[in-house]
Amino acid sequence: MFKVAGFFVVIQLITTSLFAQSSLLIEAESFMNKGGWLTDPQFVEQMGSPYLIAHGMGVPVEAASTLAVLESIGRYHVWVRSKNWVPGNWKAPGLFTLMVNDFTLPKVLGATPGWTWEYAGEIEIGTSEIKLELSDLTGFNGRCDAIYLTQSSEKPPQGGESLLTWRQDQLKEAWNPNEELAYDLVVVGGGIAGCAASIAAAEQGMKVALIHDRPILGGNASSEIRVHTLGIYGKFERILKLIDTEHYPNGSPQAKADQQKRDNNVKSYQNIDLFLNTRAYDAVAEDNRIQYVDARHTSSGERKRFRAPWFVDSTGDGWIGFWTGAKYSYGRESVDTYGEAWEAWGELWSPEQPDNIVMGSSVLWRTTEETEVQVFPNVPWAMEVAKDHKAIAGEWYWEFSRNDLHQIEDAEEIRDHMLRAIFGSFYNAKQDEENSLLRLEWVSYLVGKRESRRLVGDHIFTFKDVVDQTKFPDSVVMETREIDVHYQNNLTDPAEPDFLSTALFYKTEKYYIPYRSLYSKNIDNLFMAGRNFSCSHVGLGGPRVMRTTGQMGAAVGFAASLCMKYKVGPRLIYKSHLSEYMELIEQQQ
Amino acid sequence: MKMALLVLILPGLLTSAAQGNRSFYFLMGNELELVSRHVPAFSFPNLNNKVEHKVCLLLGSDEQPLLFLAKISTPVCADGECKLAHINVYWDLQGNYSGYEASNELPLTKHEHDPFLEEDYQKLHELLMNSNSILGRRSITELVDSKPANELRLPSGVDGVSSATKKEIKSVVIQGALYTSYTIWRLVHGEVVDKIKSYYQTHYASSLIENFLYAPYEAYQFAALRAMDSSHIMEHNNRIIALFKESKPLFRTYLFKKLPDNFLNNKEVTKEVYKSFSAIDINSKTLLIQYLNFANPAAVQILSSQIGQMSRNQLRSYLKFLSGDKTVVSKMTKDNLGRVADSEEYNHSYLVREFLALDDR
Ligand SMILES: Cc1cc2nc3c(=O)[nH]c(=O)nc-3n(C[C@H](O)[C@H](O)[C@H](O)COP(=O)(O)OP(=O)(O)OC[C@H]3O[C@@H](n4cnc5c(N)ncnc54)[C@H](O)[C@@H]3O)c2cc1C
Numbered sequence: 001m002f003k004v005a006g007f008f009v010v011i012q013l014i015t016t017s018l019f020a021q022s023s024l025l026i027e028a029e030s031f032m033n034k035g036g037w038l039t040d041p042q043f044v045e046q047m048g049s050p051y052l053i054a055h056g057m058g059v060p061v062e063a064a065s066t067l068a069v070l071e072s073i074g075r076y077h078v079w080v081r082s083k084n085w086v087p088g089n090w091k092a093p094g095l096f097t098l099m100v101n102d103f104t105l106p107k108v109l110g111a112t113p114g115w116t117w118e119y120a121g122e123i124e125i126g127t128s129e130i131k132l133e134l135s136d137l138t139g140f141n142g143r144c145d146a147i148y149l150t151q152s153s154e155k156p157p158q159g160g161e162s163l164l165t166w167r168q169d170q171l172k173e174a175w176n177p178n179e180e181l182a183y184d185l186v187v188v189g190g191g192i193a194g195c196a197a198s199i200a201a202a203e204q205g206m207k208v209a210l211i212h213d214r215p216i217l218g219g220n221a222s223s224e225i226r227v228h229t230l231g232i233y234g235k236f237e238r239i240l241k242l243i244d245t246e247h248y249p250n251g252s253p254q255a256k257a258d259q260q261k262r263d264n265n266v267k268s269y270q271n272i273d274l275f276l277n278t279r280a281y282d283a284v285a286e287d288n289r290i291q292y293v294d295a296r297h298t299s300s301g302e303r304k305r306f307r308a309p310w311f312v313d314s315t316g317d318g319w320i321g322f323w324t325g326a327k328y329s330y331g332r333e334s335v336d337t338y339g340e341a342w343e344a345w346g347e348l349w350s351p352e353q354p355d356n357i358v359m360g361s362s363v364l365w366r367t368t369e370e371t372e373v374q375v376f377p378n379v380p381w382a383m384e385v386a387k388d389h390k391a392i393a394g395e396w397y398w399e400f401s402r403n404d405l406h407q408i409e410d411a412e413e414i415r416d417h418m419l420r421a422i423f424g425s426f427y428n429a430k431q432d433e434e435n436s437l438l439r440l441e442w443v444s445y446l447v448g449k450r451e452s453r454r455l456v457g458d459h460i461f462t463f464k465d466v467v468d469q470t471k472f473p474d475s476v477v478m479e480t481r482e483i484d485v486h487y488q489n490n491l492t493d494p495a496e497p498d499f500l501s502t503a504l505f506y507k508t509e510k511y512y513i514p515y516r517s518l519y520s521k522n523i524d525n526l527f528m529a530g531r532n533f534s535c536s537h538v539g540l541g542g543p544r545v546m547r548t549t550g551q552m553g554a555a556v557g558f559a560a561s562l563c564m565k566y567k568v569g570p571r572l573i574y575k576s577h578l579s580e581y582m583e584l585i586e587q588q589q
Numbered sequence: 590m591k592m593a594l595l596v597l598i599l600p601g602l603l604t605s606a607a608q609g610n611r612s613f614y615f616l617m618g619n620e621l622e623l624v625s626r627h628v629p630a631f632s633f634p635n636l637n638n639k640v641e642h643k644v645c646l647l648l649g650s651d652e653q654p655l656l657f658l659a660k661i662s663t664p665v666c667a668d669g670e671c672k673l674a675h676i677n678v679y680w681d682l683q684g685n686y687s688g689y690e691a692s693n694e695l696p697l698t699k700h701e702h703d704p705f706l707e708e709d710y711q712k713l714h715e716l717l718m719n720s721n722s723i724l725g726r727r728s729i730t731e732l733v734d735s736k737p738a739n740e741l742r743l744p745s746g747v748d749g750v751s752s753a754t755k756k757e758i759k760s761v762v763i764q765g766a767l768y769t770s771y772t773i774w775r776l777v778h779g780e781v782v783d784k785i786k787s788y789y790q791t792h793y794a795s796s797l798i799e800n801f802l803y804a805p806y807e808a809y810q811f812a813a814l815r816a817m818d819s820s821h822i823m824e825h826n827n828r829i830i831a832l833f834k835e836s837k838p839l840f841r842t843y844l845f846k847k848l849p850d851n852f853l854n855n856k857e858v859t860k861e862v863y864k865s866f867s868a869i870d871i872n873s874k875t876l877l878i879q880y881l882n883f884a885n886p887a888a889v890q891i892l893s894s895q896i897g898q899m900s901r902n903q904l905r906s907y908l909k910f911l912s913g914d915k916t917v918v919s920k921m922t923k924d925n926l927g928r929v930a931d932s933e934e935y936n937h938s939y940l941v942r943e944f945l946a947l948d949d950r
Contacts, residue, residue: 087936113939344720344782346811347839353846403842404875404902413901482726491839494870507726 022071023150025170026132028052028064029299036061037134038445040143041213041279041298043412047115048163049145050279050298051081054096056139057440058377058423063099065133070149073128078120079156080109081145085416086381087113093381094142099133100125100149110142117148117156125149140379141419141445175282177294177303183209183273185560186293186308188280191219192229192546193530193553194314195243195266196236200557202271203239206564209306210272211295213279214446216259217266218243219316219530221546223259225448226251226364227396231547234478235588236554240547242266250396251364253442275304280315285324288524293320310525310560310570314553317408318453318532326523327456330406331356332537338462340538345504348487350463350538358537359450359486360401360501361411363418365394367426368441376430376440379423386424389497392438394422399450399501401488407452415447421499450486450531450544457534458571459516466511466542474574475512476555476585482507483542506541513543515581518556519570527560527570529553558584612707614714615688617656617681618805625650630657630788633781637664637772644781646788653800654682654793657785661776665769672698674769678777682793682801683808684785686717686777699765709763716770717777722761724774732758732767802828807840819849826852830861838870845876850883859885866895874898878906889917893925897935904937908944 029039029050041050054061070076078100084092094110098120105120112118136142148156148170157163168175185201187194190212198210220227221244229244242265248254266272275295282294292307313320318328335341335350342349351357398421400414401407407414422443429435459472466483483506489496517534520526528534529552531544543549559573562581566572573581615621624647632641642663647656657680664671675695679687691697696704697713705713716722733753754767762770793800801813802825810832822829829852833844853859863884866877878899881888892907899907911918930941 087939089934113936343786347843351846352815352843355842355846402875402900403872404900404906410902487839490870491842491872492837494838498871502721504721505723505726 021151022074023148023152023170024068024070025156025167026066026068026147026149027171027301028134028144028146030301031064031066031132031134033065035064035134037064037136037144039277039298040445042415042446044279044281046409046412047145048159048167051143051145052134053445054094054134054136054139054142055443055445056136057443058379059139060136061139063133063135065131068130068132070125070128070130072151073125074151075122075124076149076151077122077153078105079117079148079150080120081115081117081148081156082110082112083115083143083145084111084113085141085143086420088381088384090380093138093140093379095137096142096144097135097137098147099131099135101127101131104135108137109144115145115159117158119155140423141416171301173301173303175294177296177305179303180292180305180307181209181273183207183306183308184564185209185310185312185557186211186306187312187314188212188293188295188320189219189313189315189530190214190217190266190274190276191314191316191530191549192221192240192243193549194219194312195262196239196550196553197312197314197527197529197557197560198272198553199239199242199266199269200236200554201560202269202557204558204561204564206271206557206561208269208272209275209308210266211275211278211280211293211306213277213298215276217262217274217276218259219546220448221245221255221258221262223253223255225444225446226253226255227448227546228252228255229547229550230545231479231481231543231551233547234551235476235585236551238588239554240550244547244550251366251394251442253366278304280319283311283320283323285523288522290320290324290523290525309567310527310563312527312529312553312556312560313455313532314528314530316449316452316531318455318528321455321520321523321526321528321532322453324523324526326520326526328453328532329456329536330453331358338460338464338536338539340463340536342463342504342506348491349485349504355403356406357403358401358407358452359540360399360488361407361414361418361447361449362396362399363394363415363422363444363447364396364398365422365443366441367392367438369437370439371437373436374430374439376427379420379427382420382424382427385417385420385497385499386428387497388428389421389425390429390432391422391425392429392435397486397501397503398422398499399486399488400499401501402498407449411447411449415445418447418499419443419445421497425497451537451540453532454535454537454540455526455528455532456521457517457519457528458521458574459514459534461513461517461533461535461539461543463506463536463538463541465513465539466506466508469509469511471512472514472516474515474578474582476515476518476582477513477543477548477551478510479513479542479545479548479551480508480510481542481545481548483538485538485541508542511542513548513552515555515559516574518552518559524569524571525563527556529556554588555585558588610693611690612693612705612710613688613690614710615679616718617687620647620655621679623649623653624655627658631784633779633784635661635663635776636779637666642776642781644784654789656681656687657684657788659781661773663772663776665772672702674698674773676773678773680777680781680785681806681808682785682789683812684782685808686720689714689717689777697766697769699763699769701765703765705763705766709766712763713770713773716761716763716774719761720778722774722778723757724761724771725778727758729768729771731755732771798825807837810836811840811843814844814847817847822847822849822852826858830858833862834865834868838872841869841873842876845873845880853880853884853888856885856887859888860891863888863891866892867898871900871903874900875903875906878903878910881907881910886917890919890922890925893922896925896929896941897932899937901937901940904940908940912944912947 801809
């Protein structure tokens with residue numbers, strides 16, 4: 001009991017028990033009016049929830065606000081879960097304040113390192129309906145996960161399991177969804193691979209659920225990340241043309257037109273139920289068969305359970321496989337594991353000893369020239385990363401990977417590192433007179449990944465398959481684009497910034513990927529398409545581009561339709577129905 | 590081969606531009622001054638005209654191999670017209686491009702037979718230094734846009750060929766000398782590289798480690814290390830420690846992965862290696878923390894004075910190691926942790942505070 005409790009005993013009488021203390025947890029992402037704040041659901045598995053981020057590129061964003069109802073009026077402690085995303089000897093970059101009704105709490109938030117509950121202060125609340133407002137002070141990625149108003153003196157749990165269960169208790173949200181939906185095929189992850197899989201399956205008459213955690217489709221090809229699609233169409237030109245992009249520079253706003261095309265095309269399929277802003281958070285297998293996938297709306301928190309006989313993991317990060325115990329790999333195999341040497345590049349290409357290095361993630365960005373001088377603020381917290389590097393745009397080689405960072409578990413730190421690289425390098429460039437008219441026009445806040453978990457299938461596609469140009473009886477994907485594997489520049493030249501990379505290209509004739517790389521070795525009803533398909537680190541070097549991953553998706557969609565026809569798992573399509581399957585694919589030309 | 594000219598030494602890069610009657614660029618040290626004779630080694634084919642180019646090995650007076658050299662005359666062809674380009678190319682003993690010379694009497698030429706200018710020679714050297722050039726993955730037909738220059742509405746005539754050069758190619762080649770750039774790059778980085786490696790391997794395998802491990806060139810050190818097993822590494826441990834301290838991150842990581850588990854048992858070796866923590870790159874720092882299990886316990890205390898250099902995850906691994914084995918936490922280590930916990934300078938001091946708070950319970 002906190003000190004002032006006795007004083008408010010009158011107010012407490014209106015609650016059911018004399019000692020009951022009212023409290024309210026409000027998830028920031030559920031705010032009714034988000035103003036200029038954006039919902040960031042990228043790191044839910046690590047920090048526990050989607051959150052709101054003030055991504056203003058140096059200009060404070062419009063306030064976010066919401067209404068909420070308290071059980072009782074009175075005196076409340078206010079906690080805000082937030083993070084100083086670059087702790088150090090400077091003013092924290094992402095600061096904001098909280099207003100309750102008309103009172104702005106004096107405490108400036110976003111100032112404490114690590115995801116944590118910041119104590120915003122105590123406040124007397126005289127109405128049960130309250131208004132909360134988050135005001136961004138800096139425009140540099142302040143973040144707010146949740147707000148907790150409580151009459152109790154106890155601090156909410158810091159993190160981990162206890163925070164998770166506490167959160168559910170507070171929100172009266174059960175882990176298991178109440179609502180269950182049944183489909184023929186559930187596709188998780190609406191990148192190019194997931195879209196293609198959904199379309200192919202829907203065209204063959206399957207009832208498909210496509211679950212995607214963003215408001216728009218396309219993953220890295222979306223107008224939120226803006227990578228253009230490379231590779232050939234293989235056998236699936238018609239389908240892939242519905243969802244791919246023109247060849248514009250990465251980061252170009254031309255991505256918006258292709259976005260419209262993709263969204264409209266996918267939505268035009270009546271057999272596809274599209275669950276946007278919905279992030280899968282669990283999947284359960286029994287006897288090596290996936291029973292269901294559970295997903296949660298990224299703003300409302302509403303949960304749904306998706307049941308189906310077959311599932312496609314096109315999350316890029318292999319989440320469905322990971323949750324259900326599918327075999328997967330991460331990092332670089334030793335050069336001898338699959339015979340993937342390229343003598344000229346030795347360790348940079350494939351190491352003698354295996355390690356946990358993978359290709360890095362990127363944040364694309366661009367600037368625009370205005371007619372008047374544009375000011376960009378000082379960003380001392382970015383300079384440790386940017387150092388004296390100057391830049392006015394970013395391309396694919398703005399990439400970050402390091403051996404103490406995991407591309408999934410540390411994705412937030414990786415994204416934040418790239419933001420510091422961008423803001424710092426742009427600040428440096430702005431010190432030159434010639435750049436005085438430049439303004440940061442667009443910086444993605446979504447981290448574009450290249451490589452993380454790779455699920456293991458009946459065949460592991462490797463560099464050797466490229467070099468040998470192996471033709472498989474089940475070659476369903478084909479590609480002619482060069483294989484490229486990246487390394488961080490600072491490995492060979494420590495004076496280079498740590499956020500730039502170099503690509504090593506291996507020129508190739510046409511190579512093929514077998515269907516057996518597109519379903520799990522040990523989970524009997526799991527397909528995978530996209531960069532989490534079954535391959536080695538070097539094997540991913542070529543086919544990770546998005547027309548190739550799109551081909552994988554389409555191939556999987558057609559295979560799934562035969563699974564339905566024969567009521568079998570993916571492996572049996574290879575074993576017993578291969579000629580019919582190959583014929584079906586041939587017909588797509 | 591006699592070297593009549595003085596070479597100009599620049600820091601880290603020995604090079605000399607157009608001098609007297611030749612243009613000369615060289616990346617290594619004083620190897621050329623040590624040459625006393627050359628022996629024919631092998632030849633490799635020119636893909637343009639099937640002529641074989643002879644490569645010789647340059648030896649010092651002590652019969653030590655120093656460099657490979659080929660005096661190349663190659664046709665450079667464009668639009669059905671061919672001319673000869675003359676150039677002497679040097680490679681190191683691992684087949685890496687090391688330099689070239691061209692005589693001013695038989696200069697390299699650009700479009701319309703204009704001779705190379707000094708900056709063109711310089712650019713050629715830079716181009717050849719890049720073994721990852723895009724020229725390595727483009728066939729000769731992929732260098733120019735398929736439409737003729739006039740159809741692309743580019744000015745015809747002077748430099749007409751290079752006007753139609755594809756954008757990504759144009760930035761790497763010498764302007765007006767697309768095919769010369771391409772042909773020479775392909776020769777220097779082509780089949781000859783593997784032939785040099787295998788020639789050296791065949792003739793000098795037995796002395797490779799000794800010759801290369803102590804050489805000042807990373808490519809040689811890499812080759813030595815690749816040939817070494819645990820017993821070699823223990824034999825040469827002083828050199829290994831020195832290399833660990835002074836190498837580039839990629840090499841250091843490779844070296845570290847090669848160390849036998851017992852390399853760090855010795856307290857003095859552990860101290861030498863871990864003392865370099867603040868001076869080495871961040872990826873190698875991670876490896877040092879990961880290898881605490883194999884290191885002499887002295888490493889723990891050394892690192893405790895370097896916490897301010899650790900990334901968040903490195904600190905986490907370090908603290909995890911400490912919580913796994915409390916006996917390694919000396920009084921000094923604890924004091925150092927306390928100091929970091931109070932620090933306002935270090936971004937992750939809050940993790941140390943959390944660790945110490947847990948420890949107190
Ligand atoms: C900077 C950069 C440049 C590149 N350059 C090119 C290029 O020029 N051309 C090219 O073709 N490729 C390029 N690539 C590679 C390519 O973009 C990636 O390999 C891509 O990820 C492959 O597509 P995908 O469909 O497998 O995955 P993604 O595009 O990552 O799509 C997966 C989607 O699933 C969603 N998702 C993840 N988890 C869940 C979940 N639990 N629930 C619901 N949804 C979820 C994600 O939000 C994501 O949108 C580049 C990559 C980067 C980062």
